[in-house]
Amino acid sequence: MGAQIHGTLEFNAEKRKDIRFSEEALKEIEKIKSRYPQGKQKSALIPVLHIAQAENDGWLSPEVMDYVASLLNIQPIEVFEVASFYTMFNLKPVGKCVIEVCRTSSCWLLGAEDIIKYIEKKLGIKEGQTTPDGMFTLKTVECLGSCGTAPVMQVGASYHENLTFEKVDKILDKYRAEGRRRNYTDLDYENTK
Amino acid sequence: MGRKLLLAHENVPGIDRLDVYRAHGGYASVEKALKSMKPEDVVEEVKKSGLRGRGGAGFPTGLKWSFLAKPEGVPRYLVCNADESEPGTFKDRYLMEKIPHSLIEGMIVSSYALGSNTSYIYIRGEYFYVSRILEKAIQEAYEAGWLGKNILGTDYSLDLYVQVGAGAYICGEETALIESLEGKRGNPRIKPPFPAVAGLWGCPTVVNNVETIAAVAPIINMGGEEYAKIGIGKSTGTKLISASGHINKPGVYEIELGLPVEEFIYSDQYCGGIRNGKKLKAVVAGGSSVPILPADLILKTAKGEPRLMTYESLFDGGFQSGTMLGSGGFIVMDEDTSIVKNLWNFTRFYHHESCGQCSPCREGTGWMEKILHKFLEGTANLSDIDLLWDIQSKIEGKTICPLGDAAAWPVASAIRHFKQEFEEIAKSKKFKDVSHYERLHKPAMA
Ligand SMILES: Cc1cc2nc3c(=O)[nH]c(=O)nc-3n(C[C@H](O)[C@H](O)[C@H](O)COP(=O)(O)O)c2cc1C
Ligand code: SF4
Ligand code: FES
Numbered sequence: 331m332g333a334q335i336h337g338t339l340e341f342n343a344e345k346r347k348d349i350r351f352s353e354e355a356l357k358e359i360e361k362i363k364s365r366y367p368q369g370k371q372k373s374a375l376i377p378v379l380h381i382a383q384a385e386n387d388g389w390l391s392p393e394v395m396d397y398v399a400s401l402l403n404i405q406p407i408e409v410f411e412v413a414s415f416y417t418m419f420n421l422k423p424v425g426k427c428v429i430e431v432c433r434t435s436s437c438w439l440l441g442a443e444d445i446i447k448y449i450e451k452k453l454g455i456k457e458g459q460t461t462p463d464g465m466f467t468l469k470t471v472e473c474l475g476s477c478g479t480a481p482v483m484q485v486g487a488s489y490h491e492n493l494t495f496e497k498v499d500k501i502l503d504k505y506r507a508e509g510r511r512r513n514y515t516d517l518d519y520e521n522t523k
Numbered sequence: 524m525g526r527k528l529l530l531a532h533e534n535v536p537g538i539d540r541l542d543v544y545r546a547h548g549g550y551a552s553v554e555k556a557l558k559s560m561k562p563e564d565v566v567e568e569v570k571k572s573g574l575r576g577r578g579g580a581g582f583p584t585g586l587k588w589s590f591l592a593k594p595e596g597v598p599r600y601l602v603c604n605a606d607e608s609e610p611g612t613f614k615d616r617y618l619m620e621k622i623p624h625s626l627i628e629g630m631i632v633s634s635y636a637l638g639s640n641t642s643y644i645y646i647r648g649e650y651f652y653v654s655r656i657l658e659k660a661i662q663e664a665y666e667a668g669w670l671g672k673n674i675l676g677t678d679y680s681l682d683l684y685v686q687v688g689a690g691a692y693i694c695g696e697e698t699a700l701i702e703s704l705e706g707k708r709g710n711p712r713i714k715p716p717f718p719a720v721a722g723l724w725g726c727p728t729v730v731n732n733v734e735t736i737a738a739v740a741p742i743i744n745m746g747g748e749e750y751a752k753i754g755i756g757k758s759t760g761t762k763l764i765s766a767s768g769h770i771n772k773p774g775v776y777e778i779e780l781g782l783p784v785e786e787f788i789y790s791d792q793y794c795g796g797i798r799n800g801k802k803l804k805a806v807v808a809g810g811s812s813v814p815i816l817p818a819d820l821i822l823k824t825a826k827g828e829p830r831l832m833t834y835e836s837l838f839d840g841g842f843q844s845g846t847m848l849g850s851g852g853f854i855v856m857d858e859d860t861s862i863v864k865n866l867w868n869f870t871r872f873y874h875h876e877s878c879g880q881c882s883p884c885r886e887g888t889g890w891m892e893k894i895l896h897k898f899l900e901g902t903a904n905l906s907d908i909d910l911l912w913d914i915q916s917k918i919e920g921k922t923i924c925p926l927g928d929a930a931a932w933p934v935a936s937a938i939r940h941f942k943q944e945f946e947e948i949a950k951s952k953k954f955k956d957v958s959h960y961e962r963l964h965k966p967a968m969a
Contacts, residue, residue, distance in 0.1 A: 365643075365682075365684045365686075367598070367641075367724065370705070370724055372705065372706035372707075373686075373704060373705050373706045374706065375706035375707075376648075376686070376687065376688060376689050376703065376706060377686065377687055379689065380648070380651075380687065380689065402706075404706075408706075408707075411707070411708055412706065412707060412708055415691065415708040415709065416648070416688070416689035416690045416691050416709075417689070417690035417691065418648045418649070418689040418690035419689055419690075433868075434610045434811075434868065434872055435610050435611065435807075435811060435854060435865055435868050435869060435872075436610065436611055436767040436768055436854055438864075438865070438868050438959070439767075439768050439769060439854070439856065439860065439865070439959060440768075440769075440959060440963055441958075441959040441960035441962075441963050441964075442959075443959065443960075444958060444959065444960035444961075445960070471649075471690070472608070472610070472692060472872055472875060472876065473608060473609070473610040473611070473612075473692075473811075473872075474649050475607050475608065475612065475613045475615075475616045475647070475649065475650065476613055476616070477610070477611050477612070477613055477765065477767035477768075477773075477852070477854070478613055478765060478766060478767045478773035478774045478775065479773070480767060480773075484649060487651045487652045488652070489652070494964065495960075514648065514651045515651065517655065519651075519652040519655075521652070
């Protein structure tokens with residue numbers, strides 16, 4: 331087992347022993363590794379971390395990062411370096427649906443600030459927090475490449491565009507009723523334009 | 524009517540499928556290039572076309588390709604930049620989502636021209652669902668023999684892969700993109716060496732924008748000289764413009780370079796004018812990084828000539844009175860918009876996205892964000908305007924990558940053209956915000 335990851339969270343060697351991804355995920359990881367020349371398998375790290383996050387309730391724990399390092403034959407610190415750089419990786423537990431509202435200029439021009447306040451009020455949480463039932467985490471993010479259909483939010487793989495308060499109600503109520511986790515890697519994305 | 528080369532078939536049902544795409548002339552350029560042209564001929568046609576990089580910098584594509592080093596026995600790579608994170612830009616997403624095969628077709632011809640046998644499309648992580656669309660299209664292309672071993676029975680082979688990122692604007696910068704593709708943090712590299720000599724895994728590499736690569740197919744089909752006839756002067760061909768903000772018809776438009784800006788904003792064929800009958804206040808014409816211009820200067824140059832959508836016309840007057848075409852992210856602001864708050868928004872963005880390697884960029888962006896926030900709180904002084912000016916001037920040109928410049932230019936241009944707005948806040952100690960949502964949904968009350 332690799333060296334301990336230096337992060338804010340404690341590394342738990344006992345927990346680490348129990349980690350194993352699903353067969354499907356491991357197969358996908360092998361496929362990704364085959365895309366690069368011999369000896370360059372580290373290139374698979376970012377795609378693999380997306381899979382790891384989906385396999386681990388939407389976040390990357392020190393134990394999972396250590397496991398990923400072993401899969402790619404690299405040092406755990408190389409995994410942590412990358413995981414901590416990119417905003418789509420969560421280093422803390424998150425709710426089942428992470429709501430990511432764009433806060434950048436074009437969305438701001440069309441009311442994103444008010445959409446964010448509205449969601450905060452509706453869910454009773456502030457940006458960065460998770461609802462007590464573990465259903466929603468609210469994040470604000472930078473331009474999602476959807477400025478022509480602003481304001482916009484992303485939940486897992488799905489884009490929700492041209493947001494209004496009513497539309498936000500509908501979308502969040504639906505997610506709550508379905509109650510399942512949404513990952514970036516989901517195949518059943520739906521984009522509401 | 525403007526001529527369409529990239530989006531000609533955007534409204535054909537099923538155009539994302541190979542059979543429909545083929546039925547509308549798709550993959551003809553691959554047949555032409557692989558069967559009747561040498562790789563050098565393809566490069567030559569692209570040179571003749573005058574095509575310039577559509578990712579932002581506008582560097583001539585054919586010239587860039589001719590710099591690619593070709594040492595014996597070393598693989599070369601083509602990497603498509605589908606990171607598209609410049610605020611205001613969403614054209615690449617539209618193209619990939621609607622007509623994914625147009626990018627794949629361009630990738631095959633371009634890879635052939637450059638001698639790449641393994642090419643990658645690096646797409647921002649937020650576009651995960653678009654990566655699925657591309658992967659499905661790539662699968663179709665493999666099955667039909669457009670990708671893989673001995674394409675069309677020639678001795679040219681190509682493997683094409685999609686790689687997702689994970690949320691970092693800086694990974695759009697080509698050397699940061701290469702680092703990210705190697706499984707590292709997106710820290711831009713010091714140049715030289717340029718990617719053309721030592722790029723992906725130290726091998727010669729070309730990085731091109733999605734739209735640039737897609738444009739190669741029509742260029743090969745029609746010939747470089749024909750393509751160069753579209754547009755004006757050194758701004759040849761068509762360009763995808765992402766239009767957003769306070770306009771009646773936001774969206775992605777393919778224009779012939781040379782279209783007057785005024786027509787683009789007010790014609791019903793394009794943006795359809797300003798929403799709610801408001802007046803135009805300012806435009807950011809090429810994505811968040813380019814200088815903002817007030818209404819009079821975006822419509823007409825300082826010499827009083829109509830401003831055109833070309834690299835040259837938008838830059839006319841330099842940064843004193845001009846701007847840049849950039850990525851074509853066209854953000855329109857109406858008379859009620861606070862330039863100061865928009866600038867704070869942009870500056871916060873650059874601070875958030877700075878990779879932190881260079882002190883002027885890392886510290887300067889954060890400092891400017893803090894000062895601009897004082898304006899929003901009504902605690903800024905007149906001297907803060909000079910301080911902002913001073914900081915931005917000390918970032919520009921003093922960093923490893925152009926993100927530093929991209930953070931400085933919006934600040935300089937906002938102060939240059941809208942100084943009185945900063946002064947009013949500094950004098951009155953008041954900042955009045957307008958609720959945008961109310962304005963949007965209850966225009967009668969506004
Ligand atoms: C901070 C920064 C972000 C960039 N983002 C992008 C991007 O998202 N897409 C893109 O094509 N080019 C982007 N570029 C430009 C690339 O570095 C590079 O010039 C471009 O991909 C080259 O392709 P082209 O010649 O086809 O335009 C960015 C540059 C910088 C400095
Ligand atoms: S200019 Fe900014 S983003 Fe670019 S390398 Fe320096 S610190 Fe990083
Ligand atoms: S500014 Fe929100 S999607 Fe671009």
